[in-house]
Amino acid sequence: MLLSTPRSSADKTAIKVAVLLSVGSHPLTGRGRRAEQDARALEMALALPQADAQLIHAGRLNDESEPALRSYLGMGPQQMTLIQQPKQADVLPALEKHLRQLGPKLILCGSRAEAGEGSGLLPYLLAEKLGWPLISGLAAIESVDGSSATVLQALPRGQRRRLRVKLPALLTIDSAAPVARQSAFGPARRGQLAEVDAPVQMDTEQEGWEVQPARKRPKRLKIIKATSARDRFKAAAAKSEGSGGQVLKDITAAEGADAVLKLLMEEGVLRVSS
Amino acid sequence: MLNIILPVLIFAALALAVVGAVRRISLWRQGRPSPVSLLAGLAAMPRRYLVDLHHVVGRDSYISNTHVATAGGFVAAAVLAILVHGLQLESRILAWALLAATTSMFVGALFVAKRRVNPPSRLSKGPWMRLPKSLMAFSLAFFLITLPAAGILPHGFGGWVLALLLVALVVWGLGEMFFGMTWGGPMKHAFAGALHLAWHRRAERFGGGRSTGLKPLNLDDPNATLGVEKPADFTWNQLLGFDACVQCGRCEAVCPAFAAGQPLNPKKLIQDMVVGLAGGSDAHYAGSPYPGKPVGEHQGDAHSPIVAREGKALVDAETLWSCTTCRACVEECPMMIEHVDAIVDMRRFLTLERGETPNKGAEVIDNLIATDNPGGFAPTARMNWAADLNLPVLAEVKRTDVLLWLGDGAFDMRNQRTLRAFVKVLRAAGINFAVLGNEERDSGDVARRLGDEATFQSLARRNIATLAKYSFRSIVTCDPHSFHVLKNEYGELGGEYVVHHHTTFIGKLHEDKKLNLRGWKGGKVTYHDPCYLGRYNGEYEAPRAVLRALGIEVAEMERSGFRSRCCGGGGGAPITDIPGKQRIPDMRMEDIRETGAELVAVGCPQCTAMLEGVVEPRPEIRDIAELVADALIEQADAVDATAKKPQVEEALA
Known part of the structure; x- marks a missing residue:
């Protein structure tokens, strides 16, 4: 088919990249959509030369989730693997089993889901189970070879940190990563959703939870006493955290612990009781 | 000798033309099927050519007259040449008729040649520069060789040298006019043009009709x-x-x-x-x-x-x-x-x-899918502009006379002023109206012009389903794009409505003496025709009538009415934003400045936005609804509002 560009898995130099995709939710209307960061993860995989992107979703296929899942297929890939999981299931064991079978070199996913629990813990738990290194807040993958990858991690205010990671590894994508390409209706409609059965482990803990809409938390007002546009800009672009602090290098654990303790007391997090 | 050569040449050229025609038709047939009636089309063709086509050609009377002489002369000359020289029919009358036809064609060709002396840059050169000469060759050759048949000159006049010369001219003429017609010369326009008129995809365009809505795309087959x-x-x-x-x-x-x-x-x-x-x-x-x-x-x-x-x-x-x-x-x-x-x-x-909609295209489409408006605003905020107006909402009142369709301008602070002005006018006229409020969605105009037919159809179907829940007589909107889509493009998806543009509606209110307007005291005013109101829907007169009612004499721009120049805001162009040497609204503002107007009246939120985007100093931009609202004499209806209002409502009920 002319309309999609994924490299064939038969290609021997291809690096298998698994992309974990969830059903997103629009912040204003709550309508299902491709999750912003997951879509960026897929974009990163599709833009990677020699990558054989494997799309994976663990969840249910229904009228609500299908358009959202298909919108990932609208970005070009022809197939998505759908690991069947009921609503209250913990998708972690099923994902782990499938990923072990698949054996990718890289797993890409967003930092946290837009709907549901959205704790952002899944990548960490998954990396722990697989015993793989995890890099969070990815902005770009610079290069990948057979055994390692060079990546850029996004830090606040546009700073980047270059990291080298041994493969296989799990990478979570930051909103600083390139925007996902447009999803096209035709390929989205034609793409295959390959359903796979997987063991189900219900999330029993969740049953006891009470869920309610999040309240908007009050925000501290930033009072800016600037008189000129330049001052206002500087104030807006200034670091939000306090200056000062110190970098401790080559010190013993006890010295480090003392430093942390001292800071916590200074900040009033810990009180000197006696 | 000519008696043998001419029939051979003519029928050889005709045969080659037929081969060429078959080849050309097979090229067209590479296309997808389209349901048109072949025979009815052919039957309607002469009228479409003589009336509809010449109505357009006639806007340039020079070339119109030239074309009548040349094409008319050629068609007659071709038929007569086949009879007189191809079939060798001996008839003085036919020969004289042929002389007349070729003369007409030759005179026409002279005027074609004159247009080509210093041709305007819009004309193509190349083979088209050859055409007047070929026309002259054809007409001159057949004129000269017909002279003996008409009895003016004796047979065999001029000897074989002249005969050879004439044969050469005939070959040139036949080559361009018969052979070239189907093998791709400039004369191809006659052959393809005639059939195109016959089998046009929008037959409704002919006979004074209008067909401007885009054709729906069939989305049923996932593999297509x-x-x-x-x-x-x-x-x-x-x-x-x-x-x-x-x-x-x-x-x-x-x-x-x-x-x-x-x-x-x-x-x-x-x-x-x-x-x-x-x-x-x-x-x-x-x-x-x-x-x-x-x-x-x-x-x-x-x-x-x-x-x-x-x-x-x-x-x-x-x-x-x-x-x-x-x-x-x-x-x-x-x-x-x-x-x-x-x-x-x-x-x-x-x-x-x-998935290659450029620039902001993808974002706008995503917004339309997720929030039903191109700006990505919360759908629940659509009525925020009217928080103090206490507008009747259809979800509560269920039925009304006039449904006011807000359009996405409801999210735009500039257009909100227009909407408020129009609400004031409607209230002053005592119209029973209501809005859909937050139930309204984007009409799908932008999605459709950006090529996203799927999102258009989704929006349109949901809008049609919403409208079906309520009872109203007509829809009125301040947005010509919504107007066009509701009026002309929802029909094929099952939504048939009576839709008015607000200028048409205000015009009607004025005719019915429901508005009490004071005279215009400002300076010179010009009017900018929105494309989707004018060319798409033929409404040029109502906005001008409203301006006249205000006592404004419109200082027309050179390009107004059906020749109005676009503001640059249609078709998603501001979203895809392809760079050029200058901006379209700047050129339009130049047109406006040329009239010396201090104010330009508009009737479209897009035009307002595009023209107001031109840097100052520039003429002021006001929607016609704003001008009317400003000119309302409100004391009159304040005095007898209580007496008048029930009457008006009765009249409309």
Whole structure:
């Protein structure tokens, strides 16, 4: 088919990249959509030369989730693997089993889901189970070879940190990563959703939870006493955290612990009781 | 000797022309099927040619008269030449008639030649420069060889030298006029043009009708390619239409994108489609190129993609995205070619299959899908502008006389002023109206022009379902784009409504003496026709009537009415934002300044936004609703509001 560009898995130099995709939710209307960061993860995989992107979703296929899942297929890939999981299931064991079978070199996913629990813990738990290194807040993958990858991690205010990671590894994508390409209706409609059965482990803990809409938390007002546009800009672009602090290098654990303790007391997090 | 040579030449040329015609028809038949009645079309063709086509050609009376003389002379001369010289019918009357026909054709050809002495830049050169000479050769040759048959000169006059000379002229004339007609010379326009008129995809256009709504795309078959990827994906009669182009360049002369230096020239686009259907490169094109794109770098064939994913194919994507869908080219085209349909067809492929809507296109489409408005605003905020107006909402009142369709301008602070003004006018006239409020969605106009037919149909179907819940007599809107889509494009999806533009509605209120207006005290005023109100819907008069009612004498721009120049805001052009040498609204503001007007009256939120985007100092921009609201004499209805209001409501109930 002319309309999609994924490299064939038969290609021997291809690096298998698994992309974990969830059903997103629009912040204003709550309508299902491709999750912003997951879509960026897929974009990163599709833009990677020699990558054989494997799309994976663990969840249910229904009228609500299908358009959202298909919108990932609208970005070009022809197939998505759908690991069947009921609503209250913990998708972690099923994902782990499938990923072990698949054996990718890289797993890409967003930092946290837009709907549901959205704790952002899944990548960490998954990396722990697989015993793989995890890099969070990815902005770009610079290069990948057979055994390692060079990546850029996004830090606040546009700073980047270059990291080298041994493969296989799990990478979570930051909103600083390139925007996902447009999803096209035709390929989205034609793409295959390959359903796979997987063991189900219900999330029993969740049953006891009470869920309610999040309240908007009050925000501290930033009072800016600037008189000129330049001052206002500087104030807006200034670091939000306090200056000062110190970098401790080559010190013993006890010295480090003392430093942390001292800071916590200074900040009033810990009180000197006696 | 001529008695033998002439029939051979004539019938040989005719036979070759038939072969060429079969070949050309097979090229058109590469296209997709299109349901038109072949016989009824052929029967309607002469009338479409003589009335509808010449109505457009007649806007340029020089070439109109020239064409009547030349084409009329040629058709008569061709038929008579076949009778007199091909079949050797001995008839003085026929011979004299042939003399008259060739004379008319020759005179016409002289005027064609004169137009070609210093041709305007919009005309294509190349083979078209040869055409007047070929016309003269044909008419002169047949005039001279008919003289003996008419009894003016003796047979065998001039000996074999003259005979040979005449035969050479006849060969030239027949070559251009018969052979060239179907093998791709300039005369191809006559053959393809006649059939194009007969089998036009929009038969409703003829006989004074109007057909401007885009054709829906069938989304039922998941395996079908959506939109036009290759020239062969057009319908066969669209391909035929491209082939009918005479390269007169009237489209080029009125195209706002071309004038702004954006890489679009409607004439070149149609010629590129001709290259595409026959296969080859654009190197032989002899007209103005797309601004900034040299000729000769693009090529294609009927079964290759028109827009390449990388590199160059037949047309570059930015050419297609430069169009504002203002329909000026379609309005001017004497051959009734549908440029906008073709452009939207190709955009559909780029958006629906490739996901390559440029610049903000993807974001706008995502917003439309997620929030039902292009700006990505919360759908629950649609009525915020009217928080203090206490507008009746249909969800509560269920039925009303007039449904006020807000459009996405409800989210725009500038357009909110227009909407508030129009509400004031409606209230002053005592109209029983209501709004859909937050239940309203984008009409789908922008999605459709950006090629996203799927989102358009989704929005349209949901809007139609919402409208079906309530009872109202008519819809009125301040947005000509919503107006056009509701009126002309919802019908094929099952939504038939009586829709008015607010200027038409205010005009009617004034006629019915429901408005009490004070006279205009400001300066000179001009009026800018929105494309989607004017060319798309033929409403030129109502806005002017309202302005007259205000006591304003409109200082017309040179390009007004059906020739109005686009503001640059249509067809998603501000979203795809293809760079050019200048901005379209700046050019339009120049048009406005030329009238010396201090204020330009508009009737469209897009036009307002585009024109107000021109840097000051510039004439003020006011919507007609604002002008009317300002001129309302409110004391009158304050005095007898209690007495009058029930009466009005009774009259409308």
